[in-house]
Amino acid sequence: MATDWFPLWLSLRVAGLSTLIALLLSLWCAWLFSAKTFKGRNVLDAIVTLPLVLPPTVLGYYLLVLLGRNSPLGRLYEWVFGQPLVFTWQAAVVAALLHAAPLLIKFSTAALESVPRRYPKAARSLGASEWRTFWQVSLPLAWNQVLAATAIAFARSLGDFGITIMVAGNIPGRTQTISVAIYDAVEAGNGAAARVLVLVISAVALSSIWLANRLGRISLGKAA
Amino acid sequence: MIDARIRKNLEGGDDSHPFSLDLHISTNAGVTVLFGPSGAGKSLTLDAIAGFVKPDEGRILVDDVLLFDAAAGVNLPPRSRHCGYVFQSSALFPHMTLRQNLAFAAERLPRLERRRKVGDMLDQFHLTEVAGRKPAELSGGQRQRCAIARALLAQPRLLLLDEPSSGLDAALREELYDVLADVHKTFRMPILLVTHDLDEALELGEEMFVLNGGRLLQSGAPSAVLDQPAGDDVARLLGRFNILDAEILSMDPGAKRSRLRCTVPDAPQFEIEGPYFPGHMLGAHLRLGIRSEALRVSSFAGAGVPMKLARFSRRTSVARFEFTGGIVAEMPERSLDPPPHNGEWVVQFPPDALRLLK
Numbered sequence: 001m002a003t004d005w006f007p008l009w010l011s012l013r014v015a016g017l018s019t020l021i022a023l024l025l026s027l028w029c030a031w032l033f034s035a036k037t038f039k040g041r042n043v044l045d046a047i048v049t050l051p052l053v054l055p056p057t058v059l060g061y062y063l064l065v066l067l068g069r070n071s072p073l074g075r076l077y078e079w080v081f082g083q084p085l086v087f088t089w090q091a092a093v094v095a096a097l098l099h100a101a102p103l104l105i106k107f108s109t110a111a112l113e114s115v116p117r118r119y120p121k122a123a124r125s126l127g128a129s130e131w132r133t134f135w136q137v138s139l140p141l142a143w144n145q146v147l148a149a150t151a152i153a154f155a156r157s158l159g160d161f162g163i164t165i166m167v168a169g170n171i172p173g174r175t176q177t178i179s180v181a182i183y184d185a186v187e188a189g190n191g192a193a194a195r196v197l198v199l200v201i202s203a204v205a206l207s208s209i210w211l212a213n214r215l216g217r218i219s220l221g222k223a224a
Numbered sequence: 225m226i227d228a229r230i231r232k233n234l235e236g237g238d239d240s241h242p243f244s245l246d247l248h249i250s251t252n253a254g255v256t257v258l259f260g261p262s263g264a265g266k267s268l269t270l271d272a273i274a275g276f277v278k279p280d281e282g283r284i285l286v287d288d289v290l291l292f293d294a295a296a297g298v299n300l301p302p303r304s305r306h307c308g309y310v311f312q313s314s315a316l317f318p319h320m321t322l323r324q325n326l327a328f329a330a331e332r333l334p335r336l337e338r339r340r341k342v343g344d345m346l347d348q349f350h351l352t353e354v355a356g357r358k359p360a361e362l363s364g365g366q367r368q369r370c371a372i373a374r375a376l377l378a379q380p381r382l383l384l385l386d387e388p389s390s391g392l393d394a395a396l397r398e399e400l401y402d403v404l405a406d407v408h409k410t411f412r413m414p415i416l417l418v419t420h421d422l423d424e425a426l427e428l429g430e431e432m433f434v435l436n437g438g439r440l441l442q443s444g445a446p447s448a449v450l451d452q453p454a455g456d457d458v459a460r461l462l463g464r465f466n467i468l469d470a471e472i473l474s475m476d477p478g479a480k481r482s483r484l485r486c487t488v489p490d491a492p493q494f495e496i497e498g499p500y501f502p503g504h505m506l507g508a509h510l511r512l513g514i515r516s517e518a519l520r521v522s523s524f525a526g527a528g529v530p531m532k533l534a535r536f537s538r539r540t541s542v543a544r545f546e547f548t549g550g551i552v553a554e555m556p557e558r559s560l561d562p563p564p565h566n567g568e569w570v571v572q573f574p575p576d577a578l579r580l581l582k
Contacts, residue, residue, distance in 0.1 A: 118313065121276055123317075123328070124301070126329040127331065128303060129303060
């Protein structure tokens with residue numbers, strides 16, 4: 001039986017898109033955390049951390065409640081795009097995002113906080129706005145670490161199972177991502193198909209880690 | 225003109241003690257030095273002026289521009305304060321070339337002038353040849369010059385320097401001092417400089433503020449402070465004073481002389497001649513300071529106080545005697561004759577060099 005490669009392509013697409021959104025989200029959060037001291041900081045931090053510790057099924061349940069066809073957000077989505085969100089591949093993107101974004105936000109914030117204080121201080125004393133300080137000084141100095149974290153986040157969003165199966169389901173050819181397909185193959189006693197997919201996803205994950213390590217090592221180090 | 229009244233309480237953290245800064249600095253000098261040991265509050269003062277730290281109370285005025293006023297609710301952000309800040313470790317952006325570093329600071333200039341101004345500044349600070357290099361590829365002196373040039377390009381009202389010479393060797397220090405003197409002359413820019421190096425304070429400062437523990441202990445021209453420290457705490461910070469507890473045994477107002485019995489720790493008391501101290505009674509206890517280089521040391525018997533040598537060391541062109549009781553004398557090495565021995569030495573305390581400390 002020929003291997004069905006659809007789950008791999010779907011997963012790459014889902015992971016790519018969710019990682020991109022997660023990166024933007026993490027930069028926004030890192031900017032918020034670095035540039036301003038605001039009241040809701042601890043609350044926001046807790047919200048970001050929560051998905052890391054909650055069981056995937058619980059997260060999936062929350063998403064169903066939040067984005068289901070009877071929820072306001074779900075209805076808004078359906079009104080804008082003409083189709084429901086849940087049990088589509090777009091729902092898998094949301095699931096992967098919830099899986100990967102918290103980690104990336106944590107890493108990006110830490111990366112920006114690890115930039116020695118004197119650089120942003122110097123930028124501000126030279127008349128630069130917070131915005132310019134962030135984009136031209138802080139972020140470039142933390143960029144490699146942020147990219148390394150992004151590679152890890154990509155591998156992580158590739159591997160989500162629990163949340164995806166709750167909100168996107170297991171519809172072969174439509175929402176069946178690679179992790180779900182592996183589960184399906186093992187359930188169906190199709191060991192050969194499972195083995196191929198397991199090897200492929202392991203290879204992708206290893207490459208991501210290799211890339212992350214490489215990026216992490218290229219340092220701007222030798223700081224003045 | 226700088227007029228800063230700053231009060232700031234810092235709560236202690238896991239790795240820091242609680243600290244309170246409470247001082248008033250007012251100066252018209254061209255180069256003003258904040259002098260004190262580490263932990264005196266010097267850098268915190270600089271941070272408060274630059275706007276990185278918000279004082280609990282106070283008012284900061286630079287050249288009639290109000291940067292901060294707690295009562296009036298004025299608190300300009302750092303970017304609007306126009307304070308050129310040169311950090312202890314230059315803080316050039318490591319991912320930019322020198323030229324880019326300077327261009328970053330030139331953003332406030334009119335677009336057409338930026339290139340020219342950056343070029344001028346590179347010329348002026350002898351950096352044109354290395355303008356395309358990143359900070360990591362430069363010498364410490366070049367980095368420090370570039371940091372100063374960058375700060376100047378942002379058109380500051382005053383220049384704040386946080387221990388600019390730390391990490392530079394003697395030759396680079398001299399170069400830095402020349403650059404700063406030049407900056408002060410060419411740009412007519414008031415400079416506020418933080419240091420714990422007394423030589424640096426003497427070399428550069430027109431006015432010096434001595435800080436310790438977040439408080440101002442004394443201010444004045446550096447040479448004046450060195451000549452007459454306000455108290456034994458300042459004398460100790462300056463580090464070149466012998467501090468004596470003395471009792472007035474007799475006084476002769478006519479000859480403007482007095483006889484003093486001095487007590488130092490862990491050594492016998494001794495008597496010396498002192499100046500006349502108006503307003504002090506017979507038997508009064510005074511605290512006196514005398515610079516170590518003012519003492520006269522000889523190995524011949526004669527007038528003076530016999531003392532036992534505890535430690536002898538040679539410094540650059542100076543011979544340093546440490547006697548029991550903690551009395552330290554320094555003298556030019558060439559006048560050292562005969563060579564030091566462990567026998568009896570005679571130390572003279574010239575009366576005119578004795579200073580009364582409060």
